[in-house]
Amino acid sequence: MKIKNRKLFILDDNPDILQVITESLAIAGFTNLTTANCQTQALDLLNRESFDLAILDIMLPDGSGFEVLRHIRKKSTMPVLFLSAVSDIEKQYQGFELGADDYIVKPFRPKELELRLLSILKRSYPQQDELVQLTGCQINFERAAIIKENQEIPLTAKEFSLLRVLYDHKNKIVTFDNLLASVWGEQYQGYENTLMAHIRKIRQKIEVNPSKPVHLTTIKGLGYQLRVD
Known part of the structure; x- marks a missing residue:
């Protein structure tokens, strides 16, 4: 915090x-x-x-x-x-x-x-970087970045906001509507394709194989889930 x-x-x-x-x-x-x-x-x-x-x-x-x-x-x-x-x-x-x-x-x-x-x-309250360990990388929320192969990959503002919501509900399904409303506000209609594009970019940063995600998964017809051990 x-x-x-x-x-x-x-x-x-x-x-x-x-x-x-x-x-x-x-x-x-x-x-x-x-x-x-x-x-x-x-x-x-x-x-x-x-x-x-x-x-x-x-x-x-x-x-x-x-x-x-x-x-x-x-x-x-x-x-x-x-x-x-x-x-x-x-x-x-x-x-x-x-x-x-x-x-x-x-x-x-x-x-x-x-x-x-x-x-x-x-x-x-000594500050410590909030690190989330995933397969092959770490999410550093304090620095708004992904640490991968000793490199720091910055997150955009929307990528950070989406990951923050997903992590706050880690291992649970976050519906499309809830995710859109949390990041774009109540007037989120029309941003569905933008959401999908941001999710794709996040996967490119956190997944070992973005085409076969194991952490940021799509729950068909419902939403997304960030799986964290």
């Missing part, structure tokens, strides 16, 4: 600051942001969902960010960053003692928040 696709939880009781945080992170490329404005809402969300990182305010109308962190640490080791107007060094020490990974004092610079988050996420 790409770093900026990680699921972030943001807690702040000030709607203006919450908006600044979410807008600045969205502009920076973070795609998965969930917010809360009080301790009660935060605990409810944390009990129902899993997150990759939390940004917590300290002073809340119905509690404290410290209490939220205590709750998190009972069941999760996900990284936590405090973003608070509380500049008291003793409070900062308290946050670290409870298990926080970083602490930023408001007012903050959006760029600093972005860089601190990236640093924490890279440290907490």
Whole structure:
């Protein structure tokens, strides 16, 4: 998973600051942001969902960010960053003692928040190329390429999208309609021949014998299947 696709939880009781945080992170490329404005809402969300990182305010109308962190640490080791107007060094020490990974004092610079988050996420979730082993080659989704005989063969945007959908449903049949809708959108009528052409090009890149495919197979009358051991 790409770093900026990680699921972030943001807690702040000030709607203006919450908006600044979410807008600045969205502009920076973070795609998965969930917010809360009080301790009660935060605990409810944390009990129902899993997150990759939390940004917590300290002073809340119905509690404290410290209490939220205590709750998190009972069941999760996900990284936590405090973003608070509380500049008291003793409070900062308290946050670290409870298990926080970083602490930023408001007012903050959006760029600093972005860089601190990236640093924490890279440290907490080391990136590894996602390699899929096939007969005679590998699919490298991180690099959008096929590794074959020590050569890197790039995938086009449509080839990558098709392979991604097929791999997400590996060893299952993906119908023609579902594949078309996933890659070309709901208005996919007329792209059937284009789909077949892309499938043919993908086979040329991943199959040992494209005329007799063993991995990307056609299920007659239904769709395609990516077979992966």
